[in-house]
Amino acid sequence: MDVEDIGRLLAPPPAVISREVNCVESRIWIPDTETAFRMCNVVADKGDELIVGYRGDQGFYEKKKVKRSECQLTSITHFCDDICNLSELNDASVLHSLYSRYTNGLIHTYSGLFCVVVNPWKNVPLYSKKMMQFFKEQSKVQQIMPPHIYSVAQLAYDGIMNGGTNQSILITGESGAGKTENTKKIIEYLIWSARNACSFDSSSEPQLHSELLCAGTALEAFTNARTVHNNNSSRIGKFIRIDFDDTGKLQSAQIECYILEKSRIVNQNEGDRNFHIFYQLLSTAFSNDFREMLGLRADPASYKILKQGGNIVDPNINDCEHGIETQEALSRLGFSEHEKRFIYQIVAICILMGEVKFCERQGLDISYIDGQNEVEAVCSILKVKSGNLIDALTQPCIRIGDKVIRKSQNLKKTLFSVAALIKVLYERMFKWIVARCNSAIDKRSAFTESLHSTYIGVLDMAGFEIMKTNSFEQFCINYTNEKLQQFFNHFLFVREQTEYMEEQLEWNHIDYDDELQVTIDMIEKPIGLLALLQEECLVPNGSEKALLEKLIQNLSSTYVFAKSKQSSRNTSVSHFTVIHYAGSIPYNIDGWVEKNRDSVDQNILDVLSRDDAF
């Protein structure tokens, strides 16, 4: 493919534009249950109502009466590179423009300062070294490049090279929209640009390039999982910072992670899987001997914490191939064989701990362990005495006055302690892996003192989610996305509007900030959702029942919060509803207090920090 071919590939088809120009007077959009909007001709004007005509799905010409207020004007242009250039900026025209471009292979469209990318869900010939070269060349000759994720990356690169100021790229969208894929493409482009920037030979730099890509591959195994929306969903937020020197050469990188969805390790929704690493360990990427040494079988369907979602085998996920990639990536990042074994041991402990059976003595608040095999397997890896671990889980020590006594706890509390143990082990292992990855790619201390550097940061957050049952994790993700959307609105619309004012253009002022601020205020205000949750976590015997009452009492006056109405048709229980920018979400409050406390009994931590070395 040469530059001319690439130019043709990215160019909008002009013929359709002229057809639309001729029809604009008589054509309108009406709402449609199947396609969101349908284009029609106005046949008769009856004041508040219009008679419209269109060719129906069966090919017959049909007529219909519609409310004038529900109709939207069609735009003169449909294929513009920037949707801000549509002559009619309404929902239907924007959607139609994106759709028309998408069906012609153009998945990228500018929206003012932003670039909208429609997920193609297939390989498209838009990413290659030649395409990178094309955008690099275009950036030198054209002020506005064709919309593409490489343009966004190139602009950021130009920003550090020409202005010398740090740049950030914010990637936002609902789960499965393509954020992680686009993040990878941006990073690939930046690495490629940095490599092209060095006219002289540098021995350490290519190593940093590959280490950065390996860090992404390795972390994905521990943070990504199959969900009903996306078979490689990031259950974490990541800020990837890449430092460049004055010549545009890659100097260092760093990955910061936020809100790992720990609850997934012990509990998955219907249709979901646990994190990929669990299934990779049980795949043929590892030998049976290695698994046996860890006390594991090769069948994920036989393990409680791996089969809750009921969807263990996904034809689109190759656990074996990815398992090998994860191991290779860890090796290239400098993890020793001993360290890799340590990681898989922790993963095995999580699986085996989920298999330990606990029971309760009837009528008494006493729990006990049923069967020793799994717990012995766990303890032999942890190098702790099984009696100490069982005691910490079923009858932890408590202090009364100056005395320390053991107190039996009921089954519910014991199971909670088991889940907390699994989660804390996984989380600490994961934090250690991130720190080790960063120690491989973060070279700042080596050069910051002597050299001037600027960085490009890429933020890839878990996307907005509406599940069948929405819990605390969905709330945290949706709240974060609400804040990001607010930032987006402020940056795009408020800055644009300010520019119109400064240029004294005729413009009706719109308060964009207000739209989302009501929900954010409801969550953040002094007696808002987060403050009430925090308070409930601090009071002794705080409960979700009391929390729900407080939320309803304090927040029902705002239209963005409401107590849920439970219908008999709805199988999942919802307690309250929040109106977010992307939709109304019913939340289930069960477990919020414990999830927010995120506490681990000190007894368990004491056992884990001991090495009984038997």
Ligand SMILES: Nc1ncnc2c1ncn2[C@@H]1O[C@H](COP(=O)(O)OP(=O)(O)OP(=O)(O)O)[C@@H](O)[C@H]1O
């Ligand atoms: N540019 C692209 N080209 C081809 N396929 C794509 C592209 N972008 C996304 N996809 C497809 O969509 C899937 C979901 O994309 P991705 O994992 O990036 O979504 P996401 O927005 O990060 O979702 P989540 O918030 O759940 O992590 C990918 O696994 C891939 O199959």
